[in-house]
Amino acid sequence: MGCECSKLSGCCWSSENDVSVPEERNEENEEKGETDDMPAFREYGIDTLRMATSGFSVENIVSEHGEKAPNVVYKGKLENQRKIAVKRFNRSAWPDSRQFLEEAKAVGQLRNNRLANLLGCCCEGDERLLVAEFMPNDTLAKHLFHWETQPMKWAMRLRVALHLAQALEYCTSKGRALYHDLNAYRIVFDDEGNPRLSCFGLMKNSRDGKSYSTNLAFTPPEYLRTGRVTPESVIYSFGTLLLDLLSGKHIPPSHALDLIRDRNIQMLTDSCLEGQFSNDDGTELVRLASRCLQYEPRERPNPKSLVAALIPLQKDTEVPSHELMGIQDGNAAIPLSPLGEACLRTDLTAIHEILEKLGYKDDEGAATELSFQMWTNQMQETLNSKKKGDGAFRHKDFKAASEFYTQFIDVGTMVSPTVHARRSLCYLMNDMPTEALSDALQAQAIHPIWHIAAYLQAAALFALGRESEAQAALKDGTDLESKRNANA
Structure with a gap:
């Protein structure tokens, strides 16, 4: 998995100790169903993870901030050849080992192909580590803000929005509706170029409970009033991500809303997208972002309605994600040397x-x-x-x-x-x-x-x-x- 650390903040977590509830199966959920080949959550020994990451080698760091990240993420490989991402917390992050283990086990029960799933954890002595599926194709932030070869296409941006909404809908159906500081660094891309939501963001920080970056311009207004995160706060953050996808930049919601009120949508839209979408589609995505950014939490949509609104907007649905992204299919055979x-x-x-x-x-x-x-x-x-x-x-x-x-x-x-x-x-x-x-x-x-x-x-x-x-x-x-x- 690529890094889950925002450039604006340290890694932050989420989730109350909610009891999981059964998921109702329906036809919409079939496409985003639970994965069949995921191993059950387990506890790993520190020696196993040290070997998997080559002794937590600097060469294996995938955090966007590298060694300067408050909680460093490493790529690794277990003896059975499974690729993993290992998040190693600083020693003060989780003083209560029992709370860390309970929280990790709860998140580890989730299994879905819209998530970079949590495979296990390590809790030995002062060590606190999380082990997740490794996502080899970087973060949304990298592809959206710091692209090198081609800007992300409109059809792929819509797919990112839908997959993210489906991930939130799944987590909500399992009683894990809270996700703190949702941002473009929390969305990572798998072998086939499909976007996934990092499971690391479902862990809450037991030490200080901080949930959002110190950049107040992107923080839900109710969090500034109460210091608490609610499911509606997550929808607000989803709205900021829709703005990211529209503009290709990280625009403060207040500024974006001013542009929307003045009907100055062109100023909001990424110039790289010219000719890739109709006015109606652009207007619909702007409208959805506006609904997510409502000042009153109760006026924002829920994940299920987000999914329903985004499905009709999808374009080029038959084109694989890796083609839209302009990257190699990770499952394609490469000629052997x-x-x-x-x-x-x-x-x-x-x-x-x-x-x-x-x-x-x-x-x-x-x-x-x-x-x-x-x-x-x-x-x-x-x-x-x-x-x-x-x-x-x-x-x-x-x-x-x-x-x-x-x-x-x-x-x-x-x-x-x-x-x-x-x-x-x-x-x-x-x-x-x-x-x-x-x-x-x-x-x-x-x-x-x-x-x-x-x-x-x-x-x-x-x-x-x-x-x-x-x-x-x-x-x-x-x-x-x-x-x-x-x-x-």
């Missing part, structure tokens, strides 16, 4: 040839560290172990190579993803796929964006008969290699 092909076939001889040719050129900074410490006898012995391992590996004596590499690794003075990759292949050659998988995972923990590590995980998983996980690892390796080549 020679290493990818070798791992798919579990052709260990071909994998060996490729690793041998690669050498150690992907061990970033390792050479400097090695030469710097060559003085010490212990270091010399460690380097000799590696040298002997490399010789055995070159001559295909994989049992001896794994023993020498183990001596190098066990000293622990230096880390080398390539050594772990080579020992992983040695284990595969000696029919030890479980140990091979462990080494491939360790190689990725050391070098989070190294495609070789993902490919070797695929080979080990194929050897273990874990076909679907192996295919996921193969895709991960292909994606990483494609990005690497694009940046080269």
